[in-house]
Amino acid sequence: MVHQLSLVAEIPQPQYMLSVSTLAAITGMTPEDLSLHVVLLKPKFPFNPEIQAGKVNQIEQYRIRITSSFDSSSGTQQRAQAQAQLESQSIFEFNKNSNDLTSRKWTIQVSEIPSAGRRTVSSQNIYESTIVNTGAHNDLIGYLDELGYSLETEFWIKGVRFYHNDIIIEIYRIYVKSDNISTVIVPIGEKEQDLAKLYKLELLDKTGKFFVKCFVNVERQTGVESITKANKQLDLLKNELSGLIDLEIPDRIAMDSRVNSKIGISNYNISVRKK
Amino acid sequence: MNSQSQQPAQPQDLQQQQPLPDFSNVPVEALESLRLRLTQLTHSLAKLHKEITQPQQQQQQQQQQQQASSSSSSSSLSALLLQWPSLQNQFNVILSQLTSLSLTSDANYSILNSTNVYPLPNFPTSQEENLLTTLLRRKKLPEVENWINENYEKMNHNDNKIDFIRDDQFCTMCLKIIEEEISNYVFQGYRTTEEVNKGISSENDQKFKREFGETDWSQGKQETLGIPGAPGPIGGFSVNEIYRFIYQGVDPRP
Numbered sequence: 099m100v101h102q103l104s105l106v107a108e109i110p111q112p113q114y115m116l117s118v119s120t121l122a123a124i125t126g127m128t129p130e131d132l133s134l135h136v137v138l139l140k141p142k143f144p145f146n147p148e149i150q151a152g153k154v155n156q157i158e159q160y161r162i163r164i165t166s167s168f169d170s171s172s173g174t175q176q177r178a179q180a181q182a183q184l185e186s187q188s189i190f191e192f193n194k195n196s197n198d199l200t201s202r203k204w205t206i207q208v209s210e211i212p213s214a215g216r217r218t219v220s221s222q223n224i225y226e227s228t229i230v231n232t233g234a235h236n237d238l239i240g241y242l243d244e245l246g247y248s249l250e251t252e253f254w255i256k257g258v259r260f261y262h263n264d265i266i267i268e269i270y271r272i273y274v275k276s277d278n279i280s281t282v283i284v285p286i287g288e289k290e291q292d293l294a295k296l297y298k299l300e301l302l303d304k305t306g307k308f309f310v311k312c313f314v315n316v317e318r319q320t321g322v323e324s325i326t327k328a329n330k331q332l333d334l335l336k337n338e339l340s341g342l343i344d345l346e347i348p349d350r351i352a353m354d355s356r357v358n359s360k361i362g363i364s365n366y367n368i369s370v371r372k373k
Numbered sequence: 374m375n376s377q378s379q380q381p382a383q384p385q386d387l388q389q390q391q392p393l394p395d396f397s398n399v400p401v402e403a404l405e406s407l408r409l410r411l412t413q414l415t416h417s418l419a420k421l422h423k424e425i426t427q428p429q430q431q432q433q434q435q436q437q438q439q440q441a442s443s444s445s446s447s448s449s450l451s452a453l454l455l456q457w458p459s460l461q462n463q464f465n466v467i468l469s470q471l472t473s474l475s476l477t478s479d480a481n482y483s484i485l486n487s488t489n490v491y492p493l494p495n496f497p498t499s500q501e502e503n504l505l506t507t508l509l510r511r512k513k514l515p516e517v518e519n520w521i522n523e524n525y526e527k528m529n530h531n532d533n534k535i536d537f538i539r540d541d542q543f544c545t546m547c548l549k550i551i552e553e554e555i556s557n558y559v560f561q562g563y564r565t566t567e568e569v570n571k572g573i574s575s576e577n578d579q580k581f582k583r584e585f586g587e588t589d590w591s592q593g594k595q596e597t598l599g600i601p602g603a604p605g606p607i608g609g610f611s612v613n614e615i616y617r618f619i620y621q622g623v624d625p626r627p
Contacts, residue, residue, distance in 0.1 A: 107612070302610070303610045305608045349613040
């Protein structure tokens with residue numbers, strides 16, 4: 099388990115190069131590539147415990163995420179250069195023989211809703227574990243199915259990452275599978291008939307703006323000393339970047355990954371889904 | 374004071390006999406400020422003079438002491454000037470005082486030039502004789518006259534002859550060139566003039582494309598509502614909408 103303290107911001111696309119050069123100057127490093135394929139999974143079986151007096155009734159079901167880094171220029175190098183387009187296979191067409199998806203290391207992640215109260219940074223518990231072995235058949239989906247989770251949605255994160263003291267700074271955009279199925283088909287595995295579709299990825303946010311997340315992972319929620327230190331570092335970074343990247347605290351309700359959450363989804367429906 | 378209090382009737386009588394002097398056209402405030410400026414100018418000039426001459430004396434004394442105490446004499450006999458920032462500051466002060474002086478006297482030129490000054494009957498003539506002679510003096514002091522003549526001679530001497538019109542022209546030309554040069558550069562913001570004129574530089578464009586491997590760079594630029602660098606809404610989804618997508622799978626797209 100880690101306890102994550104974070105701040106977020108958004109920057110318009112034209113400011114991307116400027117922000118990256120600024121951060122490169124501040125951190126003294128060239129940015130690291132950040133390419134993540136994220137799959138969101140929800141529990142297969144609804145769990146509705148009877149709420150009884152005297153019983154612990156705070157039992158909630160959480161969504162989990164599995165992530166792996168993806169090769170944004172999958173396929174042959176020449177084609178990737180020629181097309182200049184992000185592509186990836188979809189988890190929904192998972193094939194046991196698919197070299198790309200099965201050869202990756204996937205990491206399972208569960209996150210609690212961030213702590214409430216007046217704070218200077220968002221603070222949240224995250225549980226993480228890397229899937230080392232999915233069993234004899236090398237079947238990721240089967241493995242997750244046994245855990246009781248089914249696929250909900252998938253998306254891709256592409257951006258850069260910086261390290262500054264204990265802070266990890268990520269600038270990224272979110273991509274989704276485009277509706278048009280790419281006709282590009284690459285042979286996978288040894289057999290010729292095992293074919294996988296490569297999907298072209300498109301931006302979730304068409305304005306092309308970037309999202310920034312600065313976070314520090316602390317071992318425990320109770321480690322007061324390290325939390326104070328992390329808070330101080332984030333605060334310093336916030337001051338240093340203010341004007342260019344205005345870091346702020348994200349809405350904790352938006353970070354609620356519980357299934358049937360009473361605050362999360364319902365609020366969303368009222369306030370945002372009016373469009 | 375004493376004489377006035379003992380004989381209060383006399384000035385009153387005089388005032389009754391003669392019409393009250395008319396001060397309405399006298400630029401009293403301007404004259405007063407002139408006096409103040411002159412005092413200040415005298416002070417600053419004296420200070421400058423003192424500071425230019427004094428350190429040399431001090432230095433000379435120090436050197437003499439050094440020579441007396443030790444045989445190894447530091448051979449820095451170079452002319453000792455003040456630190457340039459302090460010198461420049463003092464010159465600035467003096468210049469602004471001179472400017473203020475000349476502006477004030479220039480504004481009241483006609484009235485000052487055509488005014489005769491005489492003491493009022495109640496002026497304590499015998500007591501303030503020195504002041505009176507100073508105030509009423511119209512001829513320059515002999516030494517001042519010498520300075521002026523000396524400078525005129527220098528100015529008209531062939532070697533040092535200054536053509537003021539040409540000098541002014543040269544200054545104007547310099548200023549013009551500086552202005553032109555300044556306009557060639559951008560001293561604010563994060564882009565060079567070249568980049569501003571071109572939009573985002575093509576090099577950045579290519580770098581961006583290399584990194585993200587995409588073709589919607591220019592399209593995205595158009596759709597972005599905000600001007601780069603300007604605060605305010607930049608359109609698109611908010612961080613919280615994106616987080617809802619990440620954590621809850623809620624697609625923010627309509």
